[in-house]
Every structure is written in structure tokens, then in C-alpha cells.
Amino acid sequence: MGDAPLLRVDDLQLHYQTRQGVVHAVDGIDFELKRNEALVVLGESGCGKSSLAKALMRVLPRNVHHQGGRVHLGDTELTALSDERFRREVQWSRMALVMQASMNALNPVVKVGEQVAEPLRVLRRWPRRQALARAAEVFALVGISTDFMTRYPFELSGGMRQRAVLAMALVAEPELVILDEPTSALDVLTQASIMNALKRVKRELGTSFILITHDVATSSELADRVALMYAGQLVEVSDAERFFSDPAHPYSQMLMASVPKLRQRSRPQAIPGQPPSLFEPPAGCRFAARCPHRFAACSRDPRAIRLAERHRVRCWLHDDTQAGGGA
Amino acid sequence: MATSRADLPANAEASLLKVRDLHTWFELRQWGFLRVGAVHAVDGVNFTLERGEAVAFVGESGCGKSSLARTLLGLHRPTRGSVRFAGREMQSLSPAELKAYRAEVGYVQQDPYGALPPFLDVRRILAEPLIVHGIKDRQERERRIRAVLEEVRLSPAEEYLGKFPHMLSGGQQQRVVIARALILAPSMIIADEPVSMLDASVRVEILNLLRGIQARRELTLVFITHDLSTVRHFAERIFVMYAGQVVESAAVDELLDHPQHPYTQALLAAIADPDAANARRLREVPAGEPPSLIQPPTGCRFHPRCPHAMAGLCDRDDPPDFTPRENHLSACWLHR
Secondary structure (H helix, E strand, O other): OOOOOOEEEEEEEEEEEEOOEEEEEEEEEEEEEOOOOEEEEEOOOOOOHHHHHHHHHOOOOOOEEEEEEEEEEOOEEHHHOOHHHHHHHOEOOOEEEEOOOHHHHOOOOOOHHHHHHHHHHHHOOOOHHHHHHHHHHHHHHHOOOHHHHHOOHHHOOHHHHHHHHHHHHHOOOOOEEEEEOOOOOOOHHHHHHHHHHHHHHHHHHOOEEEEEEOOHHHHOOOOOEEEEEEOOEEEEEEEHHHHHHOOOOHHHHHHHHHOOOOOOOOOOOOOOOOOOOOOOOOOOOOOHHHOOOOOHHHHOOOOOEEEEOOEEEOOHHHOHHHHOOOO | OOOOOOOOOOOOOOEEEEEEEEEEEEEEEEOOOEEEEEEEEEEEEEEEEEOOOEEEEEOOOOOOHHHHHHHHOOOOOOOEEEEEEOOEEHHHOOHHHHHHHHHHEEEEOOOHHHHOOOOOOHHHHHHHHHHHOOOOOHHHHHHHHHHHHHHOOOOOHHHHHOOOHHHOOHHHHHHHHHHHHHOOOOOEEEEEOOOOOOOHHHHHHHHHHHHHHHHHHOOEEEEEEOOHHHHHHHOOEEEEEEOOEEEEEEEHHHHHHOOOOHHHHHHHHHOOOOOHHHHHOOOOOOOOOOOOOOOOOOOOOOHHHOOOOOOOOOOOOOOOOEEEEOOEEEOOHHHO
């Protein structure tokens, strides 16, 4: 079927072992992504959103305590592949990751163009000339002049290096690109022009994106869909249209109200309290302690409640069985 | 405040800070002695701040806003120009007077974790400035430390006095940094990107706190930021900086609603408010990047990127400050 999701994630879990105990960084995450769709995973620091990227891409630290769930990319069950097959058949070629501050990870002594062409030469065994020609096309697409291909990373500005890393992720034409805070270290104008480049890539190459960020305003530059993460779980998954105008979860509503807006005079409102510890997440709803609508049912884990086609929210307020006498 | 100088103009005390033609350059040397040029980090800045006013300096990284802050703090010596604080010229202060000046100006750093010494507890961190400035009475110090912790809403103070920075959350660390900036009862606070390392929900809390303290203590607050979307609520006036210079300044609402300088207009157009429609359109962004501060372009520094640049004028002559609207300065030849 043409409408089958490109990526399906079921009950994904990633826990770390630390000296203080087990960190439940990713704690039961489900979502789907269609082809040529951009999903924004939004969350504050420490909510587990970068761990989600790492779990999907299998770039894991050594202290993994527990890993669980299933991930399908098209018809391939990624979680069933061996590390070796995953690296050979999926990484870069079907799914690429641009990590936070990865512009600083370019090799300082190799020309930028060669680095961008490298995935093609290694994965596809393309000859150098052909790989460089393809790299030049991708350079143009992400908005760097091909003159810069023969330069070294230190000769490029931060914004251009970030574009080069993006080009490197795109050069093998993966179906899915995961971007972890791709613009958070950059200036406003650079940020805007990189978001422009991503929009162009999405339109011209049909790439799907997962954009992981804490920045609500920037996230709306690319989002078709939004998944809001809190304490290791997704509390709301919705169309961007609905999320940015009328979100359903109390945390979504409060987060939107905390964002200062340039074109509105309404004063941003802080969210009182702090996210719970991921060592021993509270039983029941993890946002309950900060939620103004808390009631008796919140001491139990809220199910993911379906509000509409492709709109889920993890909150008892939206459960009909709880709304009346449940409390 | 009594000064020994009889020749001060009568109205010198009305404005707290007067900055005229300020230049802070960093010399570049080769082999340690050959002068090969200078980074013109602050390059001819003028402004006056009144007592009790909250202002924001806004600009992209490398525009000189942090160098300006550090010059005002007395951490960099100005290359040229004058900074008058409460009627006194900063350059002429003796070392003892400079120490007194530093008690008058509090500093809130960008990265709270980096700003706090890791091996000192909160009590000791806050006691340090008091000791340096000669408060010898231990009980008096303890009283002031508790009072300032209550003021930044780290209460009850007992709970925090013995804690080390790593035991506090980012927001709490920033509150300690603010407490330290306040403990000598300064008349001015300089906050350099005070919330850029914090999460959205905590940001607002810290900004509200700063603004509340500023209003209550009638402090002059200089707020340095790259984030224009926060300034409407936390400052009264904005100065927009580009390549070491102030290109536009006005009251907050006036500037955000009627930006005059092409750079400010470009900056505002690049900022998104959360809206699903953003994903369906490209933003207009001026081509190119901010210029080198070692050899800034002649004429208007924005002219190589400006869509309205006029050949023979903008690339040759430095634009003076024009007043296109009431109480609104913009350094652009378009207003000629």
C-alpha cells in the first residue's frame, strides 16, 4: 500500500545504568511517520529526546541497561537486524543522523567536498569523480557555493559547516534524516536560512525528517506533525496545525504559553515546578505534579487516548470514562 | 553621592551611564610583537541610560554586544571614547575607585554553571563579594546572604546555603548568579544572555525574576541577548547592534512594530512565532554573513547584504544617526 508508514516505532525503550541508578530516558514510545513527512519531537532538556535519536540510529553509549521495543523502516524490522547489517544496509544509506553541534565533528584536515562525498565512496563504492559530482549537487541544494568544496572546515563559518554536515547526511539520499537540534548553536539569520534549506530538500528530494528540538518556534518551520515528549514519554502526538493552535495536553498548553512571541503582546507564563527524575519516574501521569487539572485518576498511568485520526494524547482529561464519575 | 570634582555639570546625576564614541579594539599581533591589525569589537557606540531603566542590546554573535558589556564592567579598557558612570569618567578612576565601581555594577553571566566556582557552597559564593568589599562582621554577612536568597526566591535559605552548584538545577544556579550580582546592592545590573542556556519554561521565570527585582530596586538593567522575541516583555528600550555598532534604537514597542533599519527588518523577518503555516513558506534571509571585524566594510557595514544599498553612497560614507520617527534612531542613508 502506498500509504503504509515509512517508520513505525512501537514501545521503544532505552534505559541507562549509572552509578545513581537506572535512568529511564526513553520509556515506551510509539509513533508513525509517513513518507515525505516531517515529525518534530519537541521537549525540554533531560526529557530523553536525544536518547530517542540515539536509540533509533543505534549510536548508543556503553552504559545501556535495557533496550526494548520494535522499529520498522518500510518493510524492514530494524530492531531485528544485527549491528553489522544495520551499519551496512541502513545507516547513512536509508537513515542518517545529524547530531547536535556536529558541525564541529568535521575532519579538520580533509577538504569539505571530499568529506561530503565519502559516504557514497564507502557505502556505494562510487568512483571519486562521480561521488564529488553528486556532492556538488547536494551542496547547491543546501545552499553552499560549490567553491567551498575544496576548502577545509576552518575556512567555513559555523552556518556553512552545519550545511556541509547536512549535505553529508543527504548525499546518499536516505529515506529518513534525523536532526538533533540542528540549529540551536546558530544565529537567528543562519537558523532561518538552514530551515529554508531543509524545506527545499524536503520538497525536492521527498526526504522524511525527524527534527528533535527544544525550540517551539523553530520547530514550526518544518513540522507536519509534532510529538511532545515529557519525562521519557510522548504526551501528545498531533498534526502541526492542531498542536500549534489548540493543543490538547495540559503540558502542551502550558509549554505553548511559556514561549515568548515576537508578534504578540501577551506575556509568556512560566510552568511552575520541575520535571520528575528519570531515575524513578512517578507512577501515574508524569506531569501530574505540575498540572493544574490534576484529579484522582492521574495517580494511574494515563493511556494514550485517541482524540482523532492521528491525534493521541496521554491525559485522563480526554478519557470519557474518567470525565464523569471516575474521580 | 559626593564627588570631589567641582566641575561636574549640574545635570550629570540625572543619567546613570553616558557612553560616547566608545571603541573597544583587540589588537592582533604576530610573533607576539608585530601589530597586524585589530578586531573592532565595539566601534563607535553612543548611548545614555537613565536610572531605573531596563534596556536590551540585541544582535547576532560577533556583533560586539558581549565586548560592550565587558567594557562597561571595566573588564576591557576602551581603546577610545568615554564611559561616564554617575558623572565620573571610568578611565580616570583610581584602582580603589574602580573597585567601588565594580560594587555598583552587578554581572549576570550566560552560563550559570561555568560562572559558579564548583568547590564553594552557596553561602561561600555569596560571602566572597562581601569579604572582598570589607564587610567583616560575620553575622551581617549571613543576614545579607539570607535576604538576597529570599529575594531570588531560593527559600527557605537554609535549604540552599550548604549546597554546591552541581546540586542545583540550571534555573537555581542562575538564581545564585543573580543573588551574587545583587549582594553588594549595585545600581546597575548587566545580564549577558542570562537565559540562553535554560529551558523555555525556566527562561520566563528567570526573566520575570530579574525584571521584578529591577523594578523593586529601581536598578538600571542592561540585558544583552540575541533573542528578540523575549525583549518586548523584559526591556523598555532596544539597541540593535551590527558589526560593532548600534544601528537602531527606540522604545521596545516602537522598534518592534516599526523597524526602520534594513538589518533590523531582516532580523525580525527571520524570527518565527510558533505557527503551523511557517512550514509552508520560505523565509526571506539576506544573503551573506556578518562582515569581518578586522577589516569592516567601508560606509555602512550592512551594505554588502542590504537589499536597498545605494552605490556610491552606502558603500562609501558611514551613515550618521537619523531620526525617521520620534525618539527613534536609525543609522541608514535611506532616511536621508
